[in-house]
Amino acid sequence: MTQTSETSLGFFSTLVKFIQEGGPFMYVILVVFTVGLAIAIERFIYLHTVKIKNRSTWDTLFPLLRQGQFRKAYQLAQESDAAIAKILIYGFDRSSHTDQHDEIEQAMEEGLMEIIPRLEQRTPYLATFANIATLLGLLGTIMGLISAFTAVSSADPAQKADLLSASISVAMNTTALGLITAIPLLLVFSILQSMTTQIIDSMEMASVKFLNTFKHSPKTGPE
Numbered sequence: 001m002t003q004t005s006e007t008s009l010g011f012f013s014t015l016v017k018f019i020q021e022g023g024p025f026m027y028v029i030l031v032v033f034t035v036g037l038a039i040a041i042e043r044f045i046y047l048h049t050v051k052i053k054n055r056s057t058w059d060t061l062f063p064l065l066r067q068g069q070f071r072k073a074y075q076l077a078q079e080s081d082a083a084i085a086k087i088l089i090y091g092f093d094r095s096s097h098t099d100q101h102d103e104i105e106q107a108m109e110e111g112l113m114e115i116i117p118r119l120e121q122r123t124p125y126l127a128t129f130a131n132i133a134t135l136l137g138l139l140g141t142i143m144g145l146i147s148a149f150t151a152v153s154s155a156d157p158a159q160k161a162d163l164l165s166a167s168i169s170v171a172m173n174t175t176a177l178g179l180i181t182a183i184p185l186l187l188v189f190s191i192l193q194s195m196t197t198q199i200i201d202s203m204e205m206a207s208v209k210f211l212n213t214f215k216h217s218p219k220t221g222p223e
Helices: 002-022 023-065 070-079 085-095 100-119 123-153 161-217
Strands: none
Touching: 002 023, 002 100, 002 161, 023 070, 023 085, 023 100, 023 161, 085 100, 085 161, 100 161, 123 161
């Protein structure tokens, strides 16, 4: 237990020293990482919740649709706050005014277009923050190198090599932290994009199943 505590303290001390030696750009990169992480967590929870609600709602409504119980399905859809239920409501509402399946499909697509921006909201920021972190890391390194060469120019010739290597090592800290920040953010961005695409595809498939079930049912819409 004592050895583990010492290891943890040693790692923490090394991390603090690494950040302090990197200069002010290190703190800016940490802010970018913190904001990006907060967005990633919020988006993951939101998308995961939408996915679960959609699956639960569809598992409840689809059997009713197959049995031709459109009135009951319509009522349950109105009571649900799932995204897929809102799309079906668009279809139900349009079906009460027309039997043209193209018009019903367009209404459901309209509902999908309203939902997609909510699913994609803030996710693109992660890619932007990843790029910003990388650029900040490079900028911090360049500024550090400028300071290093300026300081070394007036140093003793015998110490120039040691001072320059030490200064360059410290200056590279910002590039390292920028990449450490950017790589996870890009990975999370890809994961969230994949989750969003899966949710959109599932809602499009549900719309197709709804239209096919509706087409082959003697029922023309909710009453």
